[in-house]
Amino acid sequence: MSIKSTAAARIALAASISAFFATTASADLTDQSCEAITDFAYPDLRIESAQYLQDAIIRDVAYPPHCRVLGFLEERTGTDGKAYATGFDLRMPQDWNDRFFFQGGGGTDGSVRNAVGTNTRGNPDTLTLGYAVASTDGGHNFGSRSDASFGLERKALIDYGYNSVELVSLASKALIREAYGRHAKTSYFLGASNGGRQGLQAAMRHPNMFDGIVAGTPIKEQTRGHLATAWSLVVLAEMAPKDDQGRPILSKAFPDADIELILGDITTQCDGLDGLDDGVVDSARLCNYDISTLICDAEKGEDCITPAQATAFSKIHEGPVNSKGEELYAPMPYDGGADFKIWHIGDAEEWPNNGRRARNQSIKMVFRQPGDPNFDPWSFDFDDLAAVENASQFVDAKSPDIDAFVLGGGKLILYHAMGDSGISAIDTTRWFETLLERYGVTETAKFAQFYQLPGLGHGRLGIGPSKFPALEAIVAWVEEGQVPEMQISGGTPERTRPMCPYPTFVTWNPSSENWDCQD
Structure with a gap:
């Protein structure tokens, strides 16, 4: 749909506000x-x-x-x-x-x-x-x-x-x-994870509350996101070594060295997709990783993984499905900076496991309704989603209808770390695509931009660059009409790249010997 320009109305409003402030006593x-x-x-x-x-x-x-x-x-x-x-x-x-x-x-x-x-x-x-x-x-x-x-x-x-x-x-x-x-004079919201979800909720439910919103790695549809939690536990429990009571010990399923081997192989396979073989992946969304090349030909060694490990890693990234094979939550991107261990494995050498998914309690009482403190996610029935759907109305931020926010002149900067192993960056990407469908690419660019950040996990830590001036950009957009053009820096090795608003992505231009944003 087309959003009519409200620039003249905003200018008139700004003038009246300025006059008000000029005559109002300041304490x-x-x-x-x-x-x-x-x-x-x-x-x-x-x-x-x-x-x-x-x-x-x-x-x-x-x-x-x-x-x-x-x-x-x-x-x-x-x-x-x-x-x-x-x-x-x-x-x-x-x-x-x-x-x-x-x-x-x-x-x-x-x-x-x-x-x-x-x-x-x-x-x-x-x-x-x-x-x-x-x-x-x-x-x-x-x-x-x-x-x-x-x-x-x-x-x-x-x-x-x-x-x-x-x-x-x-x-x-x-x-x-x-x-x-x-x-x-102006109001801003900035948050990540649950804070990112809150920012999107504000745009959807409280459109006049903030002039500018920065929403990062949002748990925007965590009712479905926790299907991935249960899926991970079930998949890993099938192949993880068991203690003397038959309980899976996840840290023994994927030792640190094997996780590092896999993540390094992701980088090796997908390095050149950004146009430059430099040991880093700057366009992670192009990565279609094939883990089968790491499977041991014979016995398990330091430079290979078992078929069970390869199957589990792939199934976790492909995401949960029901008995009919229907997708229940978005897949996870393959990214060499992923925080896979923190979310799925942990480091506990005995029961209970301490990965974030294993110790999560909100799956029992918040993101399923009615809640049940005795619910066992290790035995989740992926054909029964009634409780998940019941909770969605209270906590999920998934509607593309932000008409009132847009008509009020609101601006949104959205970003998601591609190595986030807890919340799918593909899920966030799909939501942004619903904005593009609703408003059109040209109109959407006037009020919202989405950035995919390679090499970073959920907490914006990892091998990718992580420093960018989101607040400075949103303020300039709201108050001066300057569409964001940001650079992102940092990472290992340290580097600076242009931040490319979706659907463009960063790629090396050999002619100019520089980085560009391309479709």
Whole structure:
């Protein structure tokens, strides 16, 4: 569909806002004015503390003077008898740049992280740049981020799914207005993993909340993503050595040396697909890896793997299917920087296994509804998806309908690490393709860009470059109309490449002896 230009309307609105700010009194933050915020009246809000921090140092980073507000929204006793609220941390710097920044969460949240404005890797926290920053616990806090029992309580599930970001954003903007005597001119959201999912939920459900959203490696459809969790466990359990009680020990199925051998072979096979044989893969999406070349001709040796290992590795990357062979979740790309061990194997030498998939609890109580704390993912029935579909309405961010966000002038930068072994980059790619189908390639490029990052795992760590100025780019896009043109740097070996918005990809141009973005 075609999205009509709203540039003239936005210019007129910006002019009226500028006039408003020019005539509105601005307040100075002091110890007294910060502490006075504890008396601020707002529906269902309890401010626990408001403290002016002059010399805050967190993890060796010095932050500018700011007012820190800790509060709770919608405190209540849940249907399970537990205490619930949406907790938040809001930090307002003395030298404010008139922008609001929401710091996305991670995992299933469960704690209020320091609202310092966590940025993309290698870039400064936004609190140091003058942003007012908020974070939330997602509507539950039981003292452990791994406690997924909140999923058994319906409102807590909804708060985690999408409601808490809206609650905290609205309250934070009201507190900002109270503290500074003026509203934020622009609002931004930046997060990865669950934070990426929250960003997409905001674009879909709360389209007027943020002017710009940066969503990275999003767990956008984790109900289906956890089918891959169960699939991995079932596949590995079939071939892993067992303890004396018959329980699989996954670390013995894929020793570190074998994982390194496979990942190195992926790089070897797919290196030249980006146009240059240089020992790194910069266009991972072109990689169609053939693991059969590593299978031992006879006994297992250091330079080969067993047929069982090859079959398991391939099945995990191909993704879960039902008894009819129908795909249930997107495949995983083959990438030499994949964090395969962290997600699928772990390093436990005895039961219980400690890979992320093996120790996950949210598959039992959050991403299946109704939740069941006694559910056994090791014996998952891939023909029975009723509980998965029931949970989708609360937690998944999969609709391509972001019409209101687009019409309001919103901008979206989306990225996914191609070596992410926990969340499929292909799934995110397919979602972006639904945007292209809905709005058209030309129109989509006016408000959304998607980047595939090779050589990196879920936490944006790995052999690929990982430093790029996403926040700087989204701000320039929102406030100045500059379409992002970013470079990404870092990696092993260290290098700099242009970031190519999908569907283009980076390739070496021998004529110019440089890197270009090509279709």
